Amino acid sequence: MKKNNFLKRIYTVMELRTGFATGLPALSGGLFGAYLARDIKILPLVLMFISGFSLNIVANIANEIRAFLKNEENEDTFTGHLGSEGLVRGDAKFLDAIIALGFMLALGGGSGLLVVLITKDISILIIGILSALAAITYSLGPKPYIIYPIGELVSGIFAGGISSFVSSYIQQGKVSIEIILYALISMIMTVFLMSTNNTSDYEKDKGVRVTLPHVIGFRNSIKIIIPEAIIMILAWIALFLMSKISLIIFISGLLIFYYYGYVKWYKDYYKIQEVYKEMGKEWGPRPLLLIYSFHFIMSLEFLIYTILL
Template sequence: MSTWNAWVHAARLRTLPLALSCVLMGGFLAYADGRVDGIAFMLAIVTTVLLQVLSNFANDYGDYASGVDLSGRVGPVRALQGGHLTMSQMRSALFTTSLLAFISGLSLLLVADIPTGGLITLLMVGLLAIIAAITYTIGKRPYGYIGLGDLSVFIFFGLAGVLGSHYVINGTFDAQNILLAASCGFFSVGVLNLNNIRDLEADKVHHKNTLPVWLGRKKAVIYHIVLLTSGWMTALGYHFLNYTSWHQFIFVLALPFFVFNVQRLISQKQDSIDPLLKQLALSTLLFVLLHGLGWVIA
């Protein structure tokens, strides 16, 4: 594998649809509210992609350093695990990507039409996002190893991702948008939960105590069903509260893909779960795109 291909592999491009979903939802909400700052929208996308790549690099580094990737892992072989990159190269990548994410995020805040108080708040959220991406699996006590990854994903890929994007793109805040932000958050946690169910046995051996390790596979599947159901209930709740036209319910066309995800999880063996991660990430992106289509038509 060439060095370039190794970096592309380490960046895990298949995770980007999920990362983009929260920004797109924020952008579509801004469109529905009648105002979109195009430059801020593009910078929000760039910043989100950089944060996702940073998280992937950090996850590759942290799991390799802790030994989780050295034996028993079910998913695709990672860059460090496969010997395609060195620890030194990955440390340099972590620093560079963190710096680029900070510069992009700061540029976003500078072009956004928001008051000073909001700017400072979002700057703090951005810095926390960078720290959270790194410390998920890196450090003396990474929070991803004590079952807190789900909460972090819900916050940064749901609440902060959608509400923050909407705020910098539109310049306003609407509390009812929390429902759609939560919806994206639940689906994002669902992808993480699938990842953790897939790696359950290896994580158990290496003391990576994710929620599926604590719950066991059967209860982790039930948890997955609760996550996806909650995502749909919060989305429907938002639209019933903000009903203007039946077109805004076009997003329900994505429902069969989520049902399929649950059905396959229930029937699949441990080593056959990996394709469901990509399937749920793409289903979430479709869910968001259909929201945008509904608002455009309406």
């Protein structure tokens, strides 16, 4: 990698792939709200996607900066994921990370402010400010919540739940039980992602931060996904029984849960008895694939139903 290329340098600290873990819930949540209202507000939908994606990248860069400042990473702890750990490896400079952080914060915040101007809803502004603060204080500040065993829950609430909820709310024009249930599903999927990363970093994080796996134990951090998954599936079933999603959409969701949630991930993930060096690289992308597939396919189906039916 040519270190004199600014764009290539900042790419190594952004971990763009996980930005979609917030952007896609905002997209599918918005299209779910449009599906319920039978009408699409295109500009707020696009702006919510940009805002959610950008703020996730802000959290990623903040995490990179913390790892660099606190010397939390080295060659033995690198995951090898593309687009990450570049600041610690030396591919990027500290100033590069600061510039990227400021730009993505401005992009996410600016998109959010445009949504507020369009909707004229002050509650969205308040939620947006809290979301931006959560993205930054995830890793930076005197009391970053990444070092406490609440990181998975807080990330799930802001990265998955709130992005989906607000986007749905804008499209439907009201708070309803159905958009809360859909946001709950999005939140739990994000918790899966954070949980898998924390479990994979069980040994690496010792002495640096106290995550939920350290509190409940390595094996329990794998087993706790079972009740979380049950809640997620029950929320999906509730949406169908309430006649808020069609039979085709309902079946599609169940198939995605089964294939990408169980077959491609949890079936073998559950068998792991102790942490190993390559665990993060091998298992970290699995719940991300579940997030991608669910929100992308749901977005397409909601869009088709809204436009054609």
